[in-house]
Amino acid sequence: xxxxxxxxxxxxxxxxxxxxxxxxxxxxxxxxxxxxxxxxxx
Amino acid sequence: xxxxxxxxxxxxxxxxxxxxxxxxxxxxxxxxxxxxxxxxxxxxxxxxxxxxxxxxxxxxxxxxxxxxxxxxxxxxxxxxxxxxxxxxxxxxxxxxxxxxxxxxxxxxxxxxxxxxxxxxxxxxxxxxxxxxxxxxxxxxxxxxxxxxxxxxxxxxxxxxxxxxxxxxxxxxxxxxxxxxxxxxxxxxxxxxxxxxxxxxxxxxxxxxxxxxxxxxxxxxxxxxxxxxxxxxxxxxxxxxxxxxxxxxxxxxxxxxxxxxxxxxxxxxxxxxxxxxxxxxxxxxxxxxxxxxxxxxxxxxxxxxxxxxxxxxxxxxxxxxxxxxxxxxxxxxxxxxxxxxxxxxxxxxxxxxxxxxxxxxxxxxxxxxxxxxxxxxxxxxxxxxxxxxxxxxxxxxxxx
Numbered sequence: 097x098x099x100x101x102x103x104x105x106x107x108x109x110x111x112x113x114x115x116x117x118x119x120x121x122x123x124x125x126x127x128x129x130x131x132x133x134x135x136x137x138x
Numbered sequence: 139x140x141x142x143x144x145x146x147x148x149x150x151x152x153x154x155x156x157x158x159x160x161x162x163x164x165x166x167x168x169x170x171x172x173x174x175x176x177x178x179x180x181x182x183x184x185x186x187x188x189x190x191x192x193x194x195x196x197x198x199x200x201x202x203x204x205x206x207x208x209x210x211x212x213x214x215x216x217x218x219x220x221x222x223x224x225x226x227x228x229x230x231x232x233x234x235x236x237x238x239x240x241x242x243x244x245x246x247x248x249x250x251x252x253x254x255x256x257x258x259x260x261x262x263x264x265x266x267x268x269x270x271x272x273x274x275x276x277x278x279x280x281x282x283x284x285x286x287x288x289x290x291x292x293x294x295x296x297x298x299x300x301x302x303x304x305x306x307x308x309x310x311x312x313x314x315x316x317x318x319x320x321x322x323x324x325x326x327x328x329x330x331x332x333x334x335x336x337x338x339x340x341x342x343x344x345x346x347x348x349x350x351x352x353x354x355x356x357x358x359x360x361x362x363x364x365x366x367x368x369x370x371x372x373x374x375x376x377x378x379x380x381x382x383x384x385x386x387x388x389x390x391x392x393x394x395x396x397x398x399x400x401x402x403x404x405x406x407x408x409x410x411x412x413x414x415x416x417x418x419x420x421x422x423x424x425x426x427x428x429x430x431x432x433x434x435x436x437x438x439x440x441x442x443x444x445x446x447x448x449x450x451x452x453x454x455x456x457x458x459x460x461x462x463x464x465x466x467x468x469x470x471x472x473x474x475x476x477x478x479x480x481x482x483x484x485x486x487x488x489x490x491x492x493x494x495x496x497x498x499x500x501x502x503x504x505x506x507x508x509x510x511x512x513x514x515x516x517x518x519x520x521x522x523x524x525x526x527x528x529x530x531x532x533x534x535x536x537x
Contacts, residue, residue: 112428115421115428123417123421126414126417127414129460130410130413
């Protein structure tokens with residue numbers, strides 16, 4: 097029988113979830129960053 | 139006068155007009171002509187030997203390396219660069235963003251020519267080129283093959299792009315009724331073209347799914363089709379920026395004043411799109427890297443080469459695009475677009491040539507003839523583009 101360690105960040109794919117959360121946060125920040133140029137212009 | 143006589147008269151008039159248009163315009167002794175004419179002539183000689191003596195006489199292709207530089211650069215990379223057409227037509231005709239209207243015609247022309255020349259170069263690479271018609275006429279369709287999808291999509295997309303561009307041809311030939319008719323077809327052709335494009339951009343990636351044991355694990359992934367599709371977005375946008383820079387210098391007399399004025403805004407908008415697409419692409423790559431636990435592969439030549447591609451030619455140009463858009467720096471956008479294009483060439487060549495059969499002793503290197511023929515294809519496309527752009531209303535004077 098295979099044991100499953102829920103604290104293992106690799107086996108639980110925790111690293112992938114973390115990366116996705118980082119992506120979503122960074123994506124919002126990036127869009128805000130590049131959208132500032134429109135405000136600058138107006 | 140009978141209808142037949144009118145038709146013959148019209149045909150004669152158009153024929154005379156066509157002969158007039160065929161005459162060369164401008165100076166002959168330009169640096170581009172001096173470089174491109176000998177290469178095109180040499181390429182034609184090489185192609186004569188390729189078609190009379192076979193692929194082996196001019197290429198380094200073998201049973202182990204059946205796909206080389208012609209497929210890797212001309213077809214796989216060229217089609218990614220042509221992605222700008224489906225993005226811009228989507229933005230203008232479906233999203234109704236009028237800002238980009240002035241570049242629709244030139245972008246569609248670039249896309250159409252890229253498909254005709256680069257996807258057309260597929261004929262050169264087929265051992266039995268006369269079999270290219272098989273997937274179309276139903277001589278062993280091969281429904282399960284990705285090539286079946288790709289070949290049909292290439293054909294249908296070329297027709298869709300021709301329909302999208304046909305109002306320009308009708309305008310040039312002064313066929314008012316035809317122009318009205320084909321203009322009415324544009325939106326349908328655009329929607330059809332976008333659907334086809336999304337599918338065959340990813341379909342080109344799907345071609346490599348069956349080569350899992352041959353591609354280095356850092357480049358192989360079951361998500362190659364998605365990566366190909368997402369990367370075609372910023373490849374297309376970067377190509378439009380790059381071509382825009384050249385067109386603005388070479389064809390400055392043909393571009394209206396208002397277009398010159400909005401040029402900066404268009405470039406900034408395209409740069410913004412490219413930055414976002416590259417950011418998404420980079421995270422897809424990172425996700426696959428972690429999902430496949432690829433960090434064990436990073437500490438050797440192939441690992442460093444992979445980092446050069448992903449960090450040097452995806453992440454860095456992505457940040458450059460973002461910085462340039464925020465600070466309204468057209469110069470940095472130009473550099474970033476060139477880096478992004480190099481990144482796409484590297485990525486496609488890595489998958490199809492460089493990291494393909496990466497572990498075999500006798501590697502494939504393209505012969506000089508393969509490189510000359512590739513240059514011939516690129517130069518021929520530029521010649522065709524120049525001929526059309528200087529005669530047909532591709533650059534709008536009003537817009």
